[in-house]
Amino acid sequence: MENQLKTLRTWLGDSHRITVLTGAGISTESGIPDFRSEKGVWQDEALLAAMTDHHLRNNPDDFWPKYKRTFLRPEYLRAQPNEGHRALARLEAQGKRVTIITQNVDGLHQLAGSTRVWEVHGSARSARCPRCGTEYGLSHILSEDVPRCTWEDVKGSVCGRVLHPDTVLFGQAVRHYGEALHAVQDCDLLLIIGTSLTVEPIASLPRFADRASTRIVLLNLDETDFDDRAHLVIHAKAGEVLRQAVPAGGAAPA
Structure with missing residues (x-):
């Protein structure tokens, strides 16, 4: 996995507009279960x-x-933010424009310090x-x-x-879809973290980044139907990977 981590660090360093799509997998390390x-x-x-x-x-x-x-x-x-949440907040603190689209309802991204968060499921x-x-x-x-x-x-x-x-209850429309779509279309790096990409319409968002020739990183424990379309795929725990990719107290990834 070292080569994958090196690539991820390089891409994080090269990117200025990073959009992150997160699912339950980023919060399981905080003790919140994957409902699906x-x-x-x-x-x-x-x-x-x-x-x-x-x-x-x-x-x-x-x-x-x-x-x-x-x-x-x-x-x-x-529950408290884990290494994954904190690493994304560090990226923003290092001067990156980080926009998080989360399917989670736990508020842990904000508790970690991220400020640009679209909670599409409320x-x-x-x-x-x-x-x-x-x-x-x-x-x-x-x-x-x-x-x-x-x-x-x-x-x-x-x-x-x-x-x-x-x-957002079952049968209700997701929130902030327009803002989420814009964030995906306007980024130079899309990180997909801890989601199986099975719940629409959010599951289709990465396809818009794909059309825009944006680099796409998929970080998930299990395989997804989008693996073959991502430019970098890492099957591992999100917190451990992000902790190494965005070290605390260090300079911006390069």
């Missing part, structure tokens, strides 16, 4: 059926406890009122079994609507 693996939670068909906007609206008393058990377990909320760390738009953080979400809006109008009437999580 063979043993992942999405193998539970009943849970899949519950994680929809329709179920939230019609049965919030069932939706919210299941949502919290899926996304807001204490061990997930305690965030599990916030919720908002569908009526008045008031946004709430984790403390309010976790304070009630079914969190509701506490906003009061000038007459003192409380809104009281059941909150909707900021996570």
Whole structure:
């Protein structure tokens, strides 16, 4: 793998506009599971059926406890950025224009220090009122079994609507697709990290970089259908590879 690492370091040093597409594989080293693996939670068909906007609206008393058990377990909320997240933040700190498109909802890229992050599947760390738009953080979400809006109008009437999580539920459109597409088309290096590229429309984004003759690096434990189209493929843990490719305290990769 040393030759692959050397190539990756060289390409990182040569590049100025780096776009990174991340999936669950970058966060598993922080203790957050890959939901789509063979043993992942999405193998539970009943849970899949519950994680929809329709179920939230019609049965919030069932939706919210299941949502919290899926996304807001204490061990997930305690998770910290790993070497992979921190390496990407270091690239930005070294002066690279790094744009991250993440399918994850854990907020670990931002906790690591990355500032240009498009969360196409939303965030599990916030919720908002569908009526008045008031946004709430984790403390309010976790304070009630079914969190509701506490906003009061000038007459003192409380809104009281059941909150909707900021996570994209099944059947809903992804967010920031236009920004993500632009980031892929406007980069000189695309890093694809920890994703099997099976969930559309995000799975097709790398094809736009392919058309633009952009260098594409695929870093994933397992093979993907896109392996033969990437210019560099590394099958290894993301954190270990990125730690070596972007060493802490060093100069920009060259």
